[in-house]
Amino acid sequence: MSTLSLLLPYNLGSLEIKNRVVMAPLTRRRAGTQDEPLPMHVNYYQQRSGAGLIITEASQISPFGKGYPNTPGIYSETQINAWRKICHAVHAKGGKIFLQLWHVGRYSHPDLLPGGSLPVAPSPLKVSGWINVGAEKKETVVPKELSKDEIKSILKDYQIASENALKAGFDGVEIHGANGYLIDQFLQDGSNHRSDEYGGHIENRSRFLFEVIGTICDIWESGRVGLRLSPSGTKMDMSDSNSIKHFSYIINQLNNYNLAYLHLLEPWFDVSHLANYANHVAVYYRPFYKGTLIASGGLNKDTATELIDNGMADLVAFGKAFISNPDLVRRFELNAPLNDWDVDTFYGGDERGFTDYPFLKT
Ligand SMILES: Cc1cc2nc3c(=O)[nH]c(=O)nc-3n(C[C@H](O)[C@H](O)[C@H](O)COP(=O)(O)O)c2cc1C
Incomplete structure (x- = not known):
């Protein structure tokens, strides 16, 4: 294939997308007072609709x-x-646009939660550091260990959020299972010390993930449900005693679900010193996964091609690159230079x- 392979259409389950370039989910923290996207978000996402698929910021x-x-959020009428x-x-x-569904688990603070509630997690293990709660940063707290009833109630929240995504007119949803948030906290044994059926061996630690998938696939056809994972990710104090073995198990199991895709995130920083680091996660896990695989993290036009x-x-x-180049796909097509992004x-x-x-001047 030529370098234009990025530009070829692709059949993503029952959805035809116009090219192979996906806009990764990007939290931008600009929602309104009721945690609703604003008119400027309409413009922002429309500007980037040259992507084959947009995955929204985590919600x-x-x-x-x-x-x-x-x-x-995706739990109120205003937000829908x-x-x-x-x-x-x-x-x-x-x-085409998928909504990324998010529960942060322990990575939160009572100042951000209704009634000053404690954040929740599989186990009462604190993330180190500070949380941005608005005008200031506060030290993290020890989260509350979820009871089995509370886990059921979170599954119910996933159900309602998925129904809301359908009502809002999304083409699908992506489950955020990456980057040290709730699902990842269940998956990895550094953050999951439970002794019930949600902890211990990987079949148990992945139970919550598969229950979330099952819940959502009762609402959406599985071909409209994607999943993002970050094997080898160490963000948010994440660790696992044998990440390759455990994520290989999970990824093999995912073959039974006929999902729209599996979206794998490369570590954002050098983790090559870790004994169990899989060099280039997408390449490593490709042979295990039979469905559509999205690679992401640190790619440029050439490495992606x-x-x-x-x-x-x-x-x-x-x-x-999508933050700073609304017309990224066109720039790839024309081999045009990219705008730099502004971290601030x-x-x-x-x-x-x-x-x-x-945008490029045409
Ligand atoms: C500002 C910013 C916000 C992000 N927000 C999310 C998010 O909401 N959900 C998610 O899964 N990843 C999020 N990520 C990770 C990105 O989706 C992406 O994986 C990461 O930036 C690496 O890809 P890149 O090298 O192409 O930027 C975020 C990254 C950045 C820089």
Whole structure:
């Protein structure tokens, strides 16, 4: 294939997408006072609808799943109505859009949660460091260990959030199972010390993930449900005694679910010193997974093309490059230079650094 392989259409389950370039989920922390996306979000996502598939910023499934100020939710009518405008705007430009469903688990703070509640987690193990709760940062707290009834109640939240995503007009949903949030906290043994059927060996630690998948697939056809995982990720104090063995098990099991895709995130930083590091996670796990694989993390046009041409990934996702290049796909097509991104405007603020990155002059 030529370098234009990124630009070829792809059949993602029952959905045809116009190219292989995916906009990775990107938290931008600009939601309104009711955690609803704003009119500027309509513009932001529409500007990026040249992507084959947009995956939205992570969106909490309930007010208890929130871990940062001003992140959007998908549990209220106001939020559903606001997302609906975004879906319309993206569809009007021939784009497709999945909503990323999020529960942060222990990575939160009572200041961010209703009634000053404690964050919840598989086990009462604190993340080190500080949490941004708005104007200031506060030290993390020991989370409350989830009871089995509380786990059921979170599954119910996933169900309602998935129904809401359907009402809003999304093309599908992506389960956020990566980056040290609730699902990942269950999966990895550094954060899951439970002794019931949700802890211990990997069949038990992955139970919550598969229950979430099952719950969502009762609402959406499985071909419209994606999953993001970050094997080898050490963000948010994550660790596992044998990540390759355990994630290989999970990824093998996923073959039974006929999901839209598995989205694998490369570690964001050098973890080659870890004994169980899988060099290039997408390449490592490709042989295990029979369905559509999205690779993401640190890619550029050439490395992404190589992954597709070598059959190591079916689709490739770009994060920061999509922040600063609304017309990223067109730039790939024309071999045009890319705008640099401005880290200072990644999180919070207004249209600046959000909707004002320049398009190519045609
Ligand atoms: C500002 C910012 C926000 C992010 N928000 C999310 C998010 O909401 N959900 C998620 O799964 N990953 C999130 N990520 C990770 C990105 O999706 C992506 O995997 C990461 O930026 C590496 O890809 P890149 O090298 O192409 O930027 C975020 C990254 C950045 C820089």
